[in-house]
Amino acid sequence: xxxxxxxxxxxxxxxxxxxxxxxxxxxxxxxxxxxxxxxxxxxxxxxxxxxxxxxxxxxxxxxxxxxxxxxxxxxxxxxxxxxxxxxxxxxxxxxxxxxxxxxxxxxxxxxxxxxxxxxxxxxxxxxxxxxxxxxxxxxxxxxxxxxxxxxxxxxxxxxxxxxxxxxxxxxxxxxxxxxxxxxxxxxxxxxxxxxxxxxxxxxxxxxxxxxxxxxxxxxxxxxxxxxxxxxxxxxxxxxxxxxxxxxxxxxxxxxxxxxxxxxxxxxxxxxxxxxxxxxxxxxxxxxxxxxxxxxxxxxxxxxxxxxxxxxxxxxxxxxxxxxxxxxxxxxxxxxxxxxxxxxxxxxxxxxx
Numbered sequence: 001x002x003x004x005x006x007x008x009x010x011x012x013x014x015x016x017x018x019x020x021x022x023x024x025x026x027x028x029x030x031x032x033x034x035x036x037x038x039x040x041x042x043x044x045x046x047x048x049x050x051x052x053x054x055x056x057x058x059x060x061x062x063x064x065x066x067x068x069x070x071x072x073x074x075x076x077x078x079x080x081x082x083x084x085x086x087x088x089x090x091x092x093x094x095x096x097x098x099x100x101x102x103x104x105x106x107x108x109x110x111x112x113x114x115x116x117x118x119x120x121x122x123x124x125x126x127x128x129x130x131x132x133x134x135x136x137x138x139x140x141x142x143x144x145x146x147x148x149x150x151x152x153x154x155x156x157x158x159x160x161x162x163x164x165x166x167x168x169x170x171x172x173x174x175x176x177x178x179x180x181x182x183x184x185x186x187x188x189x190x191x192x193x194x195x196x197x198x199x200x201x202x203x204x205x206x207x208x209x210x211x212x213x214x215x216x217x218x219x220x221x222x223x224x225x226x227x228x229x230x231x232x233x234x235x236x237x238x239x240x241x242x243x244x245x246x247x248x249x250x251x252x253x254x255x256x257x258x259x260x261x262x263x264x265x266x267x268x269x270x271x272x273x274x275x276x277x278x279x280x281x282x283x284x285x286x287x288x289x290x291x292x293x294x295x296x297x298x299x300x301x302x303x304x305x306x307x308x309x310x311x312x313x314x315x316x317x318x319x320x321x322x323x324x325x326x327x328x329x330x331x332x333x334x335x336x337x338x339x340x341x342x343x344x345x346x347x348x349x350x351x352x
Contacts, residue, residue: 086110086113088146089127092119099222125163258302263302308336
């Protein structure tokens, strides 16, 4: 008879430790305690999947702005001091329409900066800031005024990007601004809502409008609207000048500044920023603006008026120039300045 042998069941302490099971069990207990017994694996999977989708949408998000970071672009402008031989001024038609680099290709050796701002008017504060951009030691000091009727209105002198950026960015040091730019770029790319029309456009459904901009360190922003909306600005002209007509005080302040600069040896040029014939007619009517009268008064205080063909350069919204058109205007503007300077030096200076 074979004796009966009792083999004891292994106790938990006798079992080999599970290096993965213990942390997993503890994680389950923790999640059950703090999240009401949810299934932790599903929740973790959903969290990881959500983060991956956010990252994917961030990387495929269309980036319409290139070149310098926009905030840094405006920070540079606000802080320019004694850096230029020639300063371009004006509103959005100026900073979108005049490329200093294209002008430098004609005016070799000149330090040219575009000091234009969106919706900017010719207030005394803006005129003083533009003058500070000039290098007082330069033998070629010049200021070019880009004239639009709206830049001579009270609204443009008060509510404009120059005032906003001056107040917002004055408190930032370069280091603090760089930190802000990194954080804002991250949140814009990965956390901003993805426009539904962009998603539909990527799927081939509907039409998506892209405003592609490239920011340059010399103050110019090349811009293209695709597809164009040629009547956007034209349809807004009557409302833009409603209770916002050209101010005689602002015009006089601008002429006084031009006279003062001329007496100080600074050459002062002005031209009407080109748009198209319909916009010119609408602004002359609603502003109203008498270009010939303004030109006569400007030249009487020592200014130099440059004639620019208002129909030679294409706009994408009835007001602002396409990037290629802006480059052509800039070259033509440089040639006009060079010809004017050569004419003032006399025939001998024009000989090869």
